[in-house]
Amino acid sequence: MAWEPLVFRDRHAAGQTRLDTPRRLLLFFGPMANARPDHRLSKKLYETRVPALREQLVRLQVRLKTAPSKVLLILAGEEGGGRGEVINTLSGWLDPRGVETVAFREPSDEERERPPMWRFWRCLPGHGRLGIFAGSWYTELLRAQAGEGRPPAPVPRHLEHIRHFEKLLSDDGTLIIKIWLHLSKTDQKRRLAELAANPDTAWRVTDEARRHHRLHDRLARAAARLRESTDRPGARWTVIDAADPRARNLAVAKLVVSKLDAHLKRIERAKPKPPHPVAPKSLKPAGLARLLALPLDQKLSSADYEAKREKWLGRLNRATRAAQAAHRSVVFVFEGWDAAGKGGAIRRLTSAIDAQDYRVIPVAKPTDEEKAHHYLWRFWRHVPRAGLVTIYDRSWYGRVLVERLEGFCTEAEWRRAYGEMNDFEQQLAEHGTIVIKFWMHVSRDEQLKRFREREDTVYKRHKINAEDWRNRRKWHAYEIAVGDMLALTDTPAAPWHLIPADDKRHARLQILKTAAKSIEDALVL
């Protein structure tokens, strides 16, 4: 047989076979799926192999459809490597109803006004689906390396964003397949000449393509470094030789089949566990100590409150207007015990902000679209545009509070959530968003009083239910979880403000003050 089946070698083997110097080793970083360029795969042989692969792909798609998982297939590679052809071929083989092809053009203004990763979050496929990424979080870096445009963040930081993003998705059960379609300079030359010779494809050989060809070796080295620094468990690169289009298509499809099959088997083996609440042990007792040390006996008279309120509402109003003028967004997070007065405090806070400029996001049960995504997705989707304010009434911290305590997520899940949430807030802060987090703290006795009041007041009765009483019985467990949250997510970029809230007026005024001062500080007013 003129053509040998494709072999996936590990990266060191690939390095040893094809490359001799450590420098050039980098160039081929990633396992190499290698077709001998001197023995092209014949059309006939190709056509005998396609039907079985297609059937495998579609069968896998059927299994994927009901799995709590999704696939991201990221395609990148040298100019002329045939990324577009691979996508078209795969799209033709797969059931189009379960596939989304995602392309990125210039960021839209709605995208530029949010942290750089927002545009990727917004186009993630939901569970059961396969997203083929024609462009991706690598595109801008690769373009920048070719001297076109600037990366959305300083390169080392953007690489961190990427690694973090891929790890977070992979931890969440997403299968990430990253493919680099490799073309040597010689093959690229031939390929561009072929494209130019055909009137139907000549338009693809742009000035940019010619420029990339001249820079081939430099770009290939830069790409290899990029792959090396983003080749991580759960998000590995595979390099596929794209010199022979037919062999390349088969190699891509086979890689998808083998990775997806293994992934689905892993998922199918792992039986879903029913939630089982556990009595928590404190991870960082310092947080709990901070919580318990908070004095709850401050009071503010009605006269004092009214005298001071106007002043702080005014300051807050001026501060938010100044933030808007500077295109700085503000994110408020309200967490606290049931009946701690979050709703009332939010109402006072918003009375200082132009209603056209803020949005309150009440966080209740996720919708089914939200459930088909990473738990942070539904918070990312409400990240404000430049100059606007989002107020989260409860937030992503549910992951390490109720979900931790009720066993709605595994221990591994809530444990890694602290870091994920820190990173999320860090990304907001780096983009210039001012992040202000409140924990509203009441004593257990005060909560009881307010629960009873709610039950006794007709129009407040809807605010209390059996779950509130259940949560109340777990007060001490919650204290531990809150303490850990305070200790592990109190960062300079997004500090926690503990608000004693047994006295509503005191709490409300302190929130107004903290909000105004935090914004003023961030703007250096």
Place this chain on the structure above:
Amino acid sequence: MAWEPLVFRDRHAAGQTRLDTPRRLLLFFGPMANARPDHRLSKKLYETRVPALREQLVRLQVRLKTAPSKVLLILAGEEGGGRGEVINTLSGWLDPRGVETVAFREPSDEERERPPMWRFWRCLPGHGRLGIFAGSWYTELLRAQAGEGRPPAPVPRHLEHIRHFEKLLSDDGTLIIKIWLHLSKTDQKRRLAELAANPDTAWRVTDEARRHHRLHDRLARAAARLRESTDRPGARWTVIDAADPRARNLAVAKLVVSKLDAHLKRIERAKPKPPHPVAPKSLKPAGLARLLALPLDQKLSSADYEAKREKWLGRLNRATRAAQAAHRSVVFVFEGWDAAGKGGAIRRLTSAIDAQDYRVIPVAKPTDEEKAHHYLWRFWRHVPRAGLVTIYDRSWYGRVLVERLEGFCTEAEWRRAYGEMNDFEQQLAEHGTIVIKFWMHVSRDEQLKRFREREDTVYKRHKINAEDWRNRRKWHAYEIAVGDMLALTDTPAAPWHLIPADDKRHARLQILKTAAKSIEDALVL
């Protein structure tokens, strides 16, 4: 008592009391909620009235929360009428978790690349929520009347869009409250002077505001005409005198309370009916005749198909690239009998289009976010950006097919859907989108053959279920519904193409041809 309770008068009474000439009657078009400007509402009296109103508002919000309905509160009015203050006040009174304030700044590029109403569709609140519209579909028209910017469409057409949009929402159970905050020229002068005198508010008196003041009478007349031409059942305007801010706030809140209360009572009275399938009667027998007359015996040999396919794939590819270059989007709609071959046809079609440029939207059960909206919302949300292609695999036509026949919607609902869908497609076409609709037609015998094949083939078995067999038994009922659809929604802007599909190759080629030619025709290639 120095102040009399607000009275809502009907528009003719309002006209008779306050205005004397027919010309000026227009100025106050809309019922007038009138506070005597010479008897200002005292702060004390205001504060005694607010608590009860707030309680009513919050109670109504609680009832709204679980109702299959939403509220749009649209605020417009003369400069200085205090739209922002009203919104802030109302937002403070309402439970912020059930309220969204929607503002419109300059359209973003993502918005400009779609039909003008897309940006309004995308920010509609879901069921159970109240949206306060600081800006709205009136803003651009009003600005254009003041000589600022251009309306998004020719004025008479944009007015039609607006009336249609509001009717469609109102028919769907949405409560629309439109308020015009009126300020006479004298009151406006005083108000602007007050704002200018206070350092905290002086920034609001912009050059634009001064200009609007100079043009007060002209703008007021234009606004009155605008109100008149958009004052329709289910979407009435109410004019509220904004001279006295406190009286104005109460009037707005009282209006919301009375309208929302009446609306919720209407909904609560109307008991939801369980679906009851009915045997349909043809509305337009010509459509059915057209369907039945379609010859199904054309065949295409494998050799012929392969010979012609490449040519048409090439033409389609060139046509879609030309469309993209012209920033024209394409929308494909695929409807047809179960097993008519929609999936296979879509696959062939997409093989001609760059995978980065199209998106296939499989239409299955709506998600819960989609269920909280008008049935067209989930299709509007996928309308492509300029130059891109959306392929709907099944579509909005489900409303007049399965929903009609299974009794999932009422007769009134599916009957008005024909017009709603025509208008939707008309809006796409006016924006330059090329709309191509296919009905894939197979004989009942051919369907049976394919159903059996699916059951016999392991990897096709997932494609068939009991519902398919149930639908099959209703073949004749479906024929009638399809016929009506063809007759009532075959428009020049979005014609139906009937595709005989007993022979798959013939069907696929005809779809490729029709797609290519339709795009070429639209581009006058």
